[in-house]
Amino acid sequence: MAFFAWLEASKLAEWVRMSSEGYPTVITLHAIGMAIMVGLCVIVDLRLLGRFDGIPYEALQKLLPVAWVGFLINTLSGSGLFVAQATMFATDLMFIAKILLVFAGAATAGILQPELAKASTWPGGKPPPRVRNIAAIGIVFWLCAIVTGRLTAYIMIFI
Amino acid sequence: MHHLYDWMLTTWLNKLVLGYPWSWPTLESLHFLGLCVLMGALLVMDLRLIGFQRTIPLKAVHSLMPWAIAAFAINLITGVCFFFGDPYNYSGNWSFWAKMILVVAAGFNFLLYFFAVEPKLLRLGPHDPTPGLAKVVGVLSLTFWFGVLAFGRLLPYLGTGGG
Numbered sequence: 001m002a003f004f005a006w007l008e009a010s011k012l013a014e015w016v017r018m019s020s021e022g023y024p025t026v027i028t029l030h031a032i033g034m035a036i037m038v039g040l041c042v043i044v045d046l047r048l049l050g051r052f053d054g055i056p057y058e059a060l061q062k063l064l065p066v067a068w069v070g071f072l073i074n075t076l077s078g079s080g081l082f083v084a085q086a087t088m089f090a091t092d093l094m095f096i097a098k099i100l101l102v103f104a105g106a107a108t109a110g111i112l113q114p115e116l117a118k119a120s121t122w123p124g125g126k127p128p129p130r131v132r133n134i135a136a137i138g139i140v141f142w143l144c145a146i147v148t149g150r151l152t153a154y155i156m157i158f159i
Numbered sequence: 160m161h162h163l164y165d166w167m168l169t170t171w172l173n174k175l176v177l178g179y180p181w182s183w184p185t186l187e188s189l190h191f192l193g194l195c196v197l198m199g200a201l202l203v204m205d206l207r208l209i210g211f212q213r214t215i216p217l218k219a220v221h222s223l224m225p226w227a228i229a230a231f232a233i234n235l236i237t238g239v240c241f242f243f244g245d246p247y248n249y250s251g252n253w254s255f256w257a258k259m260i261l262v263v264a265a266g267f268n269f270l271l272y273f274f275a276v277e278p279k280l281l282r283l284g285p286h287d288p289t290p291g292l293a294k295v296v297g298v299l300s301l302t303f304w305f306g307v308l309a310f311g312r313l314l315p316y317l318g319t320g321g322g
Binding site for chain 1: 184187188191192194195196197198199200202203206214215216218219220222223226305308309311312313316317
């Protein structure tokens with residue numbers, strides 16, 4: 001806990017928590033990064049599940065780097081949000097669930113990226129069941145990450 | 160306008176939105192899911208419109224349109240619910256009106272796409288570069304919608320809700 005208290009006492013934490021522009025700036029960047037990362041990952045997942053079948057797989061491969069830009073924005077902005085209230089978040093089950101779901105969602109994107117590079121070798125030009133399963137699980141992870149992320153703002157009610 | 164806001168406070172929708180501890184967070188979760196799908200679909204469509212991702216056939220980006228429209232519909236409905244729940248807070252906040260102006264601007268930009276850009280695109284080959292007007296419409300679309308997202312998220316911090 002001392003570590004989280006130390007984080008919370010940092011200059012960055014103080015800026016996010018106390019300054020008039022800190023928290024609004026960081027929370028807005030967090031929403032923008034979420035839209036880019038989750039939005040594009042869900043489109044990629046849906047494509048692998050058979051939607052938008054006019055979009056070639058090689059285009060999906062080029063969308064994922066854009067998605068990772070969103071992930072980077074959210075890793076940075078999320079770190080700012082975390083340190084601002086580190087001792088509270090560190091023990092908040094809803095937040096811990098959200099973080100695990102975000103990393104799980106990102107992991108599905110990380111697994112799909114090299115799979116997409118092999119798209120030209122897929123039998124019948126369709127993603128194999130393993131890839132489709134990862135895409136389906138990815139959608140579920142993102143959906144749950146968003147809901148738990150939103151509920152993190154309502155800790156008082158649930159704990 | 161106060162008559163309208165006072166009436167909203169008496170509706171069953173207001174009771175639904177405020178009457179249960181789960182209703183507001185549920186609406187917010189739906190609003191966030193909707194915005195992710197909308198922005199994801201828009202990014203793919205607009206980047207192609209601007210001229211990136213030319214491996215995507217122009218006709219194929221159309222298949223994203225129903226998802227974008229459905230996501231926008233979810234956010235319009237949940238957004239109306241928020242407004243009925245707390246009309247004085249939203250109507251007294253300049254960030255809310257900035258967001259609404261940008262939604263309307265994005266709507267006009269879509270009309271420009273529909274009537275002036277799409278007919279041109281239909282005459283192009285699937286992987287052709289896009290005309291200048293298409294690039295302008297694509298850039299404006301992303302600017303307006305990311306603006307909508309930013310002002311929406313900033314709503315609690317910009318301006319003070321009247322009441």
